[in-house]
Amino acid sequence: MRAWWRQSAALVRARSTELVRERTTLWWNILFPALMIVAFVYAFSSDNTRFRVAVHSELDQLSGGVHAFLQTRFVQSRRVDDLDAALQKLRRHEWDMVVNIDQAEFWVNENSGNGYVLERLLEQSFGSSGVRLERRSLQGPRLRYVDWALPGVLAMNLMFSGLWGVGFVLVRYRKNGVLKRIAATPVSAFQFLLAQLLSRLWLMVAITVVVYTALHWVFEFAMRGSYLLLLALCVLGATTMIALGLVLAARTHSEEFGSGVVNVLSWPMLLLSEVWFSLAGAAAPLQWLSQLSPLAHLVRAARAIMLDGAGLMQLWGHFAYLGGVTALCLALSAWRFRWT
Amino acid sequence: MLEAKALGYAYGRVDALCGVDVTLHAGQCLGLLGRNGAGKTTLMEVLEGLLPCTRGEIRFHGAAVDARARERMGIMFQYTALPEQLYVRELLQMFARLYTRSASIEALVEQCELAPLLARRPSELSGGQRQRVLLALALVNDPDVVFLDEPTAGLDPRARRALWRIIQGCCEQGRAVLLSTHYMDEAEALCQRLLVLHEGRVMAQGETASVLAQHATQSVVSVQTRDLPEALQSIAHSEGDQHHIVTDDVSACVQQLLAHGVDLQALQVRRKGLEEVFLELTEALS
Numbered sequence: 001m002r003a004w005w006r007q008s009a010a011l012v013r014a015r016s017t018e019l020v021r022e023r024t025t026l027w028w029n030i031l032f033p034a035l036m037i038v039a040f041v042y043a044f045s046s047d048n049t050r051f052r053v054a055v056h057s058e059l060d061q062l063s064g065g066v067h068a069f070l071q072t073r074f075v076q077s078r079r080v081d082d083l084d085a086a087l088q089k090l091r092r093h094e095w096d097m098v099v100n101i102d103q104a105e106f107w108v109n110e111n112s113g114n115g116y117v118l119e120r121l122l123e124q125s126f127g128s129s130g131v132r133l134e135r136r137s138l139q140g141p142r143l144r145y146v147d148w149a150l151p152g153v154l155a156m157n158l159m160f161s162g163l164w165g166v167g168f169v170l171v172r173y174r175k176n177g178v179l180k181r182i183a184a185t186p187v188s189a190f191q192f193l194l195a196q197l198l199s200r201l202w203l204m205v206a207i208t209v210v211v212y213t214a215l216h217w218v219f220e221f222a223m224r225g226s227y228l229l230l231l232a233l234c235v236l237g238a239t240t241m242i243a244l245g246l247v248l249a250a251r252t253h254s255e256e257f258g259s260g261v262v263n264v265l266s267w268p269m270l271l272l273s274e275v276w277f278s279l280a281g282a283a284a285p286l287q288w289l290s291q292l293s294p295l296a297h298l299v300r301a302a303r304a305i306m307l308d309g310a311g312l313m314q315l316w317g318h319f320a321y322l323g324g325v326t327a328l329c330l331a332l333s334a335w336r337f338r339w340t
Numbered sequence: 341m342l343e344a345k346a347l348g349y350a351y352g353r354v355d356a357l358c359g360v361d362v363t364l365h366a367g368q369c370l371g372l373l374g375r376n377g378a379g380k381t382t383l384m385e386v387l388e389g390l391l392p393c394t395r396g397e398i399r400f401h402g403a404a405v406d407a408r409a410r411e412r413m414g415i416m417f418q419y420t421a422l423p424e425q426l427y428v429r430e431l432l433q434m435f436a437r438l439y440t441r442s443a444s445i446e447a448l449v450e451q452c453e454l455a456p457l458l459a460r461r462p463s464e465l466s467g468g469q470r471q472r473v474l475l476a477l478a479l480v481n482d483p484d485v486v487f488l489d490e491p492t493a494g495l496d497p498r499a500r501r502a503l504w505r506i507i508q509g510c511c512e513q514g515r516a517v518l519l520s521t522h523y524m525d526e527a528e529a530l531c532q533r534l535l536v537l538h539e540g541r542v543m544a545q546g547e548t549a550s551v552l553a554q555h556a557t558q559s560v561v562s563v564q565t566r567d568l569p570e571a572l573q574s575i576a577h578s579e580g581d582q583h584h585i586v587t588d589d590v591s592a593c594v595q596q597l598l599a600h601g602v603d604l605q606a607l608q609v610r611r612k613g614l615e616e617v618f619l620e621l622t623e624a625l626s
Contacts, residue, residue, distance in 0.1 A: 011434075017430065177417060178421050178422065178423060181417065181422070185439065186438065
């Protein structure tokens with residue numbers, strides 16, 4: 001057993017040394033997500049002059065006062081079915097006001113300047129008609145697009161590092177004979193795969209922590225949940241992505257084929273996982289497909305921790321899915337793995 | 341030390357090895373000869389336990405070959421890349437940690453003349469230096485048996501000689517060595533025993549001297565002339581003005597040359613070497 005650990009530690013150390021010495025890759029892994037976030041901050045920093053109102057109502061007709069209010073120039077309204085979801089968005093300043101016609105009430109965020117202006121407009125719209133909506137309020141700091149996008153960008157970086165940094169490297173090692181040389185030692189396939197996983201895992205987690213910390217220091221991202229839970233999610237998510245990479249590389253010989261497979265897997269995952277945009281309005285089959293993507297579970301869980309302060313009890317489904325995919329992929333890769 | 345009987349291996353329906361018997365003795369180098377595609381690399385990988393034999397059995401120190409047997413095997417493949425970001429010293433240390441027993445790195449560095457290379461990465465090594473590092477990695481676990489698959493292919497004579505010294509040193513240390521090579525001078529210089537493979541079958545096997553004695557009974561007479569007598573042209577192998585005549589009777593051949601007034605200034609007479617024996621053996625079956 002001691003020899004087993006010594007062999008595994010030697011492989012982890014050697015691979016880690018290699019990774020750290022691959023300076024270009026290392027810096028790319030750090031700078032790529034950081035530059036994207038910086039670009040988002042500047043691209044989406046301009047004030048939106050529109051006032052966004054969510055309207056929840058079972059009725060087709062709106063009262064005259066509400067109708068007039070929603071017709072006001074620069075007021076953009078949309079009907080919503082899920083009141084709770086709309087209030088959650090109001091908390092994050094994604095809506096400026098939520099009007100609940102059925103309950104004759106309106107909601108504003110006490111921290112929102114736009115909400116304050118809309119409230120004054122609403123009062124004027126009713127004028128002296130005597131009809132009033134009951135005022136309800138909640139609180140929540142303003143959420144920028146970059147706050148929403150950050151979990152996706154970090155998760156995307158984990159995905160690319162796992163698939164390209166582990167899967168593709170193994171294919172290259174198989175092609176140039178490095179794997180065959182390791183196979184000539186007493187090391188088992190499981191040991192080797194475990195070493196690949198561990199050596200990449202610590203680096204991916206370290207890079208994510210460094211990038212998050214540095215950017216948080218500059219941009220003060222929203223963080224309402226537990227840092228420890230976020231770190232645990234990062235470790236689990238990174239492990240899932242590495243395990244996916246190991247499955248892809250279990251038998252692939254050709255770098256061209258390997259890169260094709262990585263692209264085929266990564267791009268649909270990227271598009272279906274709400275990294276850049278919400279799939280709330282997307283067709284049902286797309287939403288169903290999105291549920292299959294491990295990246296989607298990682299992004300949604302990270303967003304829930306960072307933006308909604310969700311705890312483990314609320315996120316157990318995401319954690320269980322990622323854990324299940326990881327276990328399945330590791331078992332598959334150990335079973336299918338070939339040295340040559 | 342390592343004994344294999346009636347080995348067989350097939351790639352699909354193609355038999356790559358058929359009924360091969362091999363024995364490796366401590367302190368001896370067995371030369372594995374054969375044309376490209378003869379099955380040399382397959383035989384080596386079957387003996388190393390990397391390919392499962394489809395027929396026959398292999399015993400190493402009296403036990404079947406499994407992953408644990410590789411603890412005591414040193415393997416150098418025909419071509420292997422190495423992790424490019426590690427220095428030679430780190431490669432030696434890493435591979436040493438993959439085995440339960442290991443040789444002294446310092447001794448290995450001295451034996452393989454690696455001291456000036458320790459702080460270099462694989463991409464910074466010449467062909468000969470790279471092969472010395474790969475050979476050192478094959479010896480890093482202080483193996484009982486060493487498999488060397490064409491270790492000197494493509495090296496200059498000086499680099500080849502450097503590797504020869506290390507291989508001879510392995511035998512002197514009591515290791516059994518299986519050396520696959522296309523260089524007949526290398527086989528003659530290093531190998532106490534030879535095994536010639538052709539299309540997966542053993543064509544000749546035995547001590548180098550006895551293989552030569554059995555197959556190299558004739559001599560080769562070489563002369564340089566523009567006008568080789570007509571009577572000798574049919575039995576001579578000619579390269580321009582240089583003619584090589586294989587004969588059982590050197591005196592008669594020389595007298596015939598003299599009788600035809602051939603200038604004997606550049607006359608050379610030698611016993612047939614391993615290269616001629618190898619060519620004859622393999623061409624006869626082709």
